[in-house]
Amino acid sequence: MSPLDHPWFRTGLAILLVMVLLAPAFAWAAGQVGYAEPLENAAETTGATDAAETLNPGLMPDYGVPGLGAAPGTLVSALVGTALTLVLAMGMGRVLAD
Amino acid sequence: MHIPDGFLDLTVAAVCALASIAALAYAARRVDGELSDARAPLLGLVAVGIFAAQMLDWPIPGGTSAHFVGGAFAAILLGPHLGALCVATVVTVQALVFGDGGIVVLGANVFNMAIVEVYVGYAVYRALAGHNEVAAAFAAGWLGITAGALSAAVQLGLSSAFAYELGTVVLIMGVGHLVLGLIEGAITAVVYRAVVDARPDVLPASPLREVRA
Numbered sequence: 488m489s490p491l492d493h494p495w496f497r498t499g500l501a502i503l504l505v506m507v508l509l510a511p512a513f514a515w516a517a518g519q520v521g522y523a524e525p526l527e528n529a530a531e532t533t534g535a536t537d538a539a540e541t542l543n544p545g546l547m548p549d550y551g552v553p554g555l556g557a558a559p560g561t562l563v564s565a566l567v568g569t570a571l572t573l574v575l576a577m578g579m580g581r582v583l584a585d
Numbered sequence: 586m587h588i589p590d591g592f593l594d595l596t597v598a599a600v601c602a603l604a605s606i607a608a609l610a611y612a613a614r615r616v617d618g619e620l621s622d623a624r625a626p627l628l629g630l631v632a633v634g635i636f637a638a639q640m641l642d643w644p645i646p647g648g649t650s651a652h653f654v655g656g657a658f659a660a661i662l663l664g665p666h667l668g669a670l671c672v673a674t675v676v677t678v679q680a681l682v683f684g685d686g687g688i689v690v691l692g693a694n695v696f697n698m699a700i701v702e703v704y705v706g707y708a709v710y711r712a713l714a715g716h717n718e719v720a721a722a723f724a725a726g727w728l729g730i731t732a733g734a735l736s737a738a739v740q741l742g743l744s745s746a747f748a749y750e751l752g753t754v755v756l757i758m759g760v761g762h763l764v765l766g767l768i769e770g771a772i773t774a775v776v777y778r779a780v781v782d783a784r785p786d787v788l789p790a791s792p793l794r795e796v797r798a
Contacts, residue, residue, distance in 0.1 A: 490626035495784045499630040506637040516644035524651055525734065525761030526586055529741065529754045538746035540591035545684035550640060564683065565640055569633045572678050576632035576671060580625030583616050583667075 490577070503569060510565040511558035514550070586654060586730075586737055586762075587679065587694055590687030594744040601740060602692025608700045609673055612666035620667065627787050631655075631662050632671045636678065643768060651765040656698055657706025657729035658773045661722055662780065664789045665707040672699035693740050702733035718781070719774050726773030727766040734762035 490496045530536045541548075547567065551560035593601075620628070635655035642652045655675075659668035673695045679685040686694040706729025713721035738758035742751030781788065 490629070493626060495787065496626050496630065498783075499634070503630070503633055503637050506634075506641065510637070510640045513641040513644065517642035517650070520644045520646045520650070521648060522642050522644065522650050523648055524586065525649060525758045525765070526588065526737065526741070528649060528761065529738070529747070529757040530592070532757060533747040533750045533753060535592060535741075535746040535748070538591045539589040540687075541684060542590045543681070543684055543688045545680075545682050547682060548684045550683050550685070561640075565637065568636050568640070568678060568683065571682065572636040572675055573629045573633045575678065576674050577625060577629035579670060579674060580620060580628040583613070583618075583670075584620040584622050584625050 507562070507565040507569055510550075511561040514561045515558065586651070586697060586734055587676075587686035588690045588697075588737060588741065590689050592687075592744060592746050593690050593693055593740055594746075595689070597740050597744055598690050598693055601690070601696045605673070605692040605695040605700060609669060609695070612669045615666040616664075616670065624663075624787060628663060628667060628671055631659050631668075632674055635659060635672060636675045638772075639675070639679070643765075645765075649761055649765070651730075651762065651768075653769055653772055654698055654702060654730050654733065655773075656702025656733060657710065657722075657725035657769075658776065660703045660707035660729075661710050661725060661773070661777055662788060665704050668707065669699050669703045672703055675699075693737070697733045697737045697740075701736040702729040705729050705732040719778050722777040723770040723774035725770070727763075727770030730766045730769045731759065731762045734758045734766075 547564045550564040551557065552563050555563065638653040638655055643650050656672050659671045663671055676686065676695050676698055677691065680688060680691050680694065706725040709728050710721045710725035713724055735755060738755040741747045742754040743749065747754055
């Protein structure tokens with residue numbers, strides 16, 4: 488039986504799609520208010536900010552796509568990330584269920 | 586709460602990595618064979634829900650903000666062991682594909698968000714669910730994320746980049762997430778309530794239902 492045969496699974500995916508579509512708007516709003524987490528505030532207070540280094544930028548650095556604009560990049564990242572996470576988690580579920 | 590590379594001393598990162606590997610191996614052994622085919626898709630949905638929710642940064646004006654982490658949420662919906670594996674998957678994808686959280690410090694980020702937040706959140710939920718399940722879910726999200734933040738703060742405060750200012754880091758991160766955690770708790774409670782109303786059968790047996798049975 489495919490997971491898609493479960494109505495609750497399809498509902499869940501639909502809700503997730505809405506969240507993915509909202510991601511660029513949230514990213515824009517976070518930029519507008521100068522989003523900073525307590526971790527970043529603590530780094531600034533103790534002078535650690537410059538110690539941060541990027542050893543692995545990732546294929547999609549900072550949830551963006553090089554060459555693509557901010558909003559489309561965030562949207563593509565959200566789509567790729569959700570699809571990849573879904574495949575990995577369900578694969579893990581299959582292995583653990585066996 | 587994702588620590589970038591360069592923030593933790595190598596010894597701190599190594600200890601955290603070993604602790605995470607041990608905890609996840611324990612979790613995998615506890616889950617192995619107990620996951621039913623019917624609940625496997627729920628694991629996928631919760632993992633994706635956490636990934637997507639973590640992308641939605643709360644745009645709170647004033648310089649201090651956060652996003653949903655979801656450790657307690659995963660623990661309540663999936664049980665703590667599967668919840669830990671679920672959040673660890675999300676944190677690993679974030680680090681490897683999106684550079685969100687460092688590579689050397691991946692073990693620390695997994696420890697804080699997938700181990701501490703998940704198991705503390707679940708313990709809080711179990712302790713309070715007998716009185717009120719929704720309030721228990723709220724407290725689990727609230728105190729779970731605060732515990733994860735304190736764990737990160739201790740690791741950072743014991744590292745040279747943060748000048749070993751343990752007290753300062755614990756204060757900033759602890760108080761920050763104690764306040765921001767109220768939103769984490771509220772989201773945890775609201776979504777938990779929605780899932781209970783829609784599909785109570787996909788949840789692990791709750792303490793309340795066990796007591797009633």
